[in-house]
Each structure stands twice: as structure tokens, then as C-alpha cells.
Amino acid sequence: MPHIAVIGGGPAGLRAAEILAEAGHGVTVFDQKPSFGRKFLMAGRGGLNLTHSEPAPDFLKKYGAAETLMARAFERFSPKDLVEWCHGMGLKTFVGTSGRVYPETMKASPLLRAWLKRLDGLGVRFCPRHRWQGWEGDALVFQTSTGEAVRFTPDATLIALGGASWPHLGSDGQWANIFGKADIALSPFRPANCGFLVSWSEIFRTKHAGEPLKPVTLSFAGNEKRGEVMITEKGVEGSLIYAFGAALRDAIEAKGKADITLDLRPDLSQEALLKRLSAPRGSQSFSNFLRKASGLSPLALSLLREGQKDLPLDPEVLAARIKAMPLALTGTAPLARAISTAGGVRLDAVDDHLMLKARPGVFVAGEMLDWEAPTGGYLLQGCFSTAAIAAEGIKAFLAPA
Template sequence: MVREGEAAKALRYRTGAGYTARMKIDALVVGAGPAGLVAAEELGRAGARVLVAERMPSPARKFLMAGKSGLNLTKDEDPALIAAAYGAGAGPVPRIVGAFGPAEIRAWAEGLGQPLFTGSTGRVFPVAMKASPLLRAWLTRLDGFGVQLRTRWHWTGDGFDTPEGPVRVDARATVLAMGGASWRRLGSDGAWAVHLAATGLPVALFQPANAGLSVAWSNHMSPLFGAPVKNVALLTGDVEARGEFVIARTGLEGGGIYAVSRAVREGAPLALDLKPDLTEAEIRARLARAKGSLGNRLRKLGLDPAQRALLMEFARPLPDDLAPLIKRLPVPHEGLRPLDEAISTAGGLMWDALDVDLMLKDRPGTFACGEMLDWEAPTGGYLLTACLATGRHAGQAAARFLGL
């Protein structure tokens, strides 16, 4: 990717604050995460002169971190299920994902020379199981389109603070792709929301999504920290979800908890069904047949050490009839973990501010995409799918705005 060159050099002029640089470019993309890079790709393919400005020392840091445990690009499942995953309030996201969903993302990644495979749950991964090979190929493609990248450029609302001093960019079209407000150390701090809200744009308060639960454990639980909890169902209101999670020092973490974090955030009580494949009557009968101590009877029932520990932690003193508790064990907690620990965030730029092209209604030529927008989704490929889809949508709309 082009980082220097005559076309990117600024015309400098003296101001009261010293030297300020001014640049002219067809299209400016603020943020070099997946949404911003795919927007730049669409603009570059259309023939625009594109500048990507990134506040971190290198692009796509959150993307690379996500890929360390296996880059889940998307999910291969029925389009209706994919659309439903984004839930109410997602605005045009289901429609946009419908135009650039799992099949299109697979073709895009394979076009970058990255073979893929689909796991047993429908999750799609690169065979390399990492983000770095895909990112290198992606940046090479952008370089071929002449896209310029500037790092350590901090957006200030009307310009950038850079290592070389303040810079103003005159762009005919701008795509904002600055992410949400989680994983601050990787670049998504949500600071942009203050600037946009100050101009009167509607911005929904950031809240944690796909986050763990805070639990004030007794000292008895410390030997279980790090233990997985398997073969349980998580109950929030009338909804039942299956998924594993981990007993952590700070509370409960993992995919099963993330799946219900939205409902919990919205006030639904959480309970665990420790034996989801047995009825209450079957549990009661098996416990009655078992001999010996309570611990031995619970082992005979099939509860593993982590499940037994949670039962003791959350339900003591135990009643004589344990079957109802085993089927619906209330989970006392102190709410979701802090925003910066969440995998993603709810909130952001509200849909009322945007038209069907994701262009700001009161700022012709300025578009927004990715986690900046007010939507959320569960883990499992849905997050990255929507980031790529909305970035592509905004990039193509910006190219049309430029007449390309």
C-alpha cells in the first residue's frame, strides 16, 4: 500500500499554531479496520484516489487479534437465520448483508488466495486459521488500486493530528469507519461519538455486547477458575440457548454467556439448566435412587465438578428437593463486564441520521459503516459479516456519489 509519494504530499501553509498540512483527495476513509478497508477497496476499484487514515501504528489490529484464535469470517447458514441474528433495531443491516453475505464473502476471500473451510456449526474459517495472510493479500490488492495509507493519524472531527503535525484533508467523499468502543488498546475507543454528537448527530450510548458477566465469587470458587462449563442450557425469560462458558476470576465468560448478554443487559434474569436433557421428574427419580452423600448423588446424576460448584455457590442452603434448582438455577450477578472488555458494542450512530446509502443526511458525501452504526450481533461470524457488508455498501455508494 502506498505510504508516501508526490501525490500524497501536502501543501503547507503557516498558521498561528505552526505549520499545517492540507491534502486534496477524491475519497477519504477514516479507520483501517475491515469495514474501512473494504470501503477503500470498492472506491479504489472504481478508480478513485483514496486515502485511508488510521489512528493506530498499523491497520486492522482488532481483525488480527480476532484471528489469533481462528478467524471466523462468516457463517454458512440459511439467509433468514442470518438476517434474524441481527435482531430488532438493526436498520438496513439484514438487507445489506443479504446483498453481500456468506457466499460473497467466501468468494472475496478466495479471490485473495485464501482457501476456506466450514466447521460443523457452519462457521467459515481460512485454512490458515489466521488473519495475517488474508490481510497481507488484501493490502497488496489495495496497493494495486493506488490506495494510500497513513497511520498514527488521529481524527479530531475536522482534521487529523499526525506525527508530522495537524493535517486537513479536502475529500470529495468521506467514509467513516472508526469502529465501536471496545478493545480500546486495539484502536476502537469510540471517541468519535463525542465529536459527532457535538454537531447534533444522534448517537446512541455505547453498551457492552457479547460480554461476560461479573460475579462476586466466594473463596470456595477459586480452585475452579478457568474451568469450562459444558452441557448446560442458559435461560433468559422464555429463551433457551445452549453453549459453553468458563468460570473466570471476574465471573462467567465465553460463547454461551455472550449469546445471552443482550437479554441480560436489557434486564432479563439469567438461570442455568444443569441437566437440559432430563425432565424435573427424571432428575428427582435419579437422585432418589442414588446412594451416599449429596456430592456422590450429584455425581451419579452426571453433574461434573464445575456444575456442582455452581449449584453450591448459587443455591446454598440447598433445599430437600433439588430437582427444580437443577432445572433452573438462578445466577446472581453484578451485570455485564466493562465496555472495554466486551467483544463488541451496542450503540453508535443512529439510523435516523443516515439514508439508504449509509450517507449522513445532513452531510452529503459523508458515509458511515461497520461498528460505528447502531447495531449488534452475536459472535459466530455475524459481526465480521456485517462489518464487511456495510463497508462495501458505503464504499460503493461513495463511488457513485463521485460519479464513478
């Protein structure tokens, strides 16, 4: 049988290896790290959000410009297939209140263990500590951790090297140099699902970094969404921020900042809030009165005061500010700390099977392709589904004419 090299032992590479080995192909998985699936394990630290339970049209919209690619990818491996695959590994899943799907264990390690065992049973060979360095003619060249150069000429190659965030976990984005030299069109890497910078005062930063602001409704560019914003040393992050991430990042790139507004009291109408704030204060200090009448948390009250010497005493102005608190985001947090990477191999550099047009027989999958999505299970689903397209593409490529 033909032999296939899979370079990159993250979820995309492992899923492709599984499909190909199940089809009876010989498969060798190479990774530069001593063990496989390190970012997958890290994803498990936050609960391992595998996929989402929402209907396909809503789901696919989350991929923006890559919606058409993902629609094809879902035909190969849908969110339902991913859930069933997880069950097939002996792990039950559940749907959280937000519609996100998790394994019951909430961790990646039991799933990864079962997966590697299955791959082993299918005869997949593993070559950890093999850093891919490029091509020499048709041969793939690897450097082992002892400095030895290893050459391997497979019948087809699947490359799934991930993005460029959290580089210490293996996906360091250095493959872009190899692809650049091979004239494969790339979009520049940019942080996705990243934090954003805010010029907090020293007092605010010291007191509130690490605290969640909830519930709030965030509005930006005509869209609004309710959720939770995490205050960090340097700004803000969290799933609500990530949901607007691409638009915020693009606005900052274009204008140097993104002005968002936060409704700090989303459960109360402005009229109801105004009524409460217009009640007689009696002998209470203004701070005490504001706290009780507004029902705001200490963090929300601090935020209201942030960047303002004195709060407006006029109830109307105050109510309006609580319902639409402006906040300027002045930059993106570094790519190395982003949950995922936008940019990578351009979609016009691959054919419908995700084969590189510039290198027949070489396919790409996962986060290294130029697509992005918010957190919510969309990232892993995209990796699994694109891996399925590429693996099926390899099967067709190797099939006798």
C-alpha cells in the first residue's frame, strides 16, 4: 500500500492519520515535540470545548470568509460526526447551557490517550522529535533532536502544522518560511481569539486584573452580544471579546483603536435605571446610593469611574453611561498568547481537496489554513473537518486510475 507522511501531530494531523490508516494506508506521523497533541491538551485545561450544537447555518457563519470551505468540510465530518467519534472513543459528551459541546471528563488527556491507542492499533507509526525542515526534491527532510537529518519520500503528504500561537507547545509558525520559499501563497499571521489592550489606570489594574465583568452586553459596529468580559493586567479578554475579535482586530489595524460600548446593567432598561437613580438619596453618600440604586458590582462601579475624575451626578447622564459605557481598545495582545491564529495558507493556494496547487500530492489541514472562528468549539471542529477533506483527497489522489 502507498505510504503517507503526516507532518504535525495535533488534532488535524491525527484525525487525517486515522482516516488514512482506516483505509489501509501506511501512515507515519512526524512531530517536532517529544509527544503529540500538546495544544489539544492545553485546550483541555479550559474544559475542551469540542464543537457546538447549533444548527449548521448558524455554525457555518462563524467561519466568515471560509464558510464555503467549511460547508464542504462538514459534508465530510460534521459536528454530529465529531460527537459520535468522541463517543466511539468511549467518552460521553454533554451540551452546556451555551450550546457548546464538551466531553464529560472536560479534559483532553483521556481522549488523546484513547486516540493514540487506536492509531497504534491501526498500525500508524509515530516519529516524535522530528522537526520538518522542508523539501529536497520529492523528499521530506527532518532534523531529529540529536541533530541527525532524516529524509523520507512518501507517496503523499498531509501537513498540519497549526498556527503560530503558544509556540512552546510546538506550533511555532516557522513552516511559513518553508512555504514562502516554495512560492506557496500565505496570508500574514494575525492573532485571533486574543486579548485587547486598554490603558487601565494603575489603581484599576491592581484592584481588578483577573476579575470577570458579568453580565454585560457588548456593542460594536452595529452588533451586540451578551456575556462576560475578563479584565486583564493589560486590557480585556474572554469569550465575549473573542466573539467580536476579528472585527475589533480589523478596526484597530485600520484606525489604531476600536471603540466598544458596554451595557453594565443589561437586565434593566434605561428608564427603570433612571427611575432608581432619580429616587431621593437621603443621608446616604453618593457612592452608597449609586451602589444600591444601580445594583452594579464593585468592578462595574470601578469601571464606571475609570478615566473619569468625577462621575456625573445627573441621573439621566449617569443612567446613559451605565447603559453605554464607552471603552477604547488600543491594540491586540501578542500572537504568542492568542488562542488561535488567523492567516496561513491562502485558500486559493489549494484545490477543493486541500492539495497545494504548487505541490501535487501535498495536502494541508487544520489551523495552518487561512480561516478563523471565535471560540465555542468552532476551532477544533474546523481542524477535524478540514483534516477529513484532505484525507479523502489523499485517498482519491492515491487511488488507481
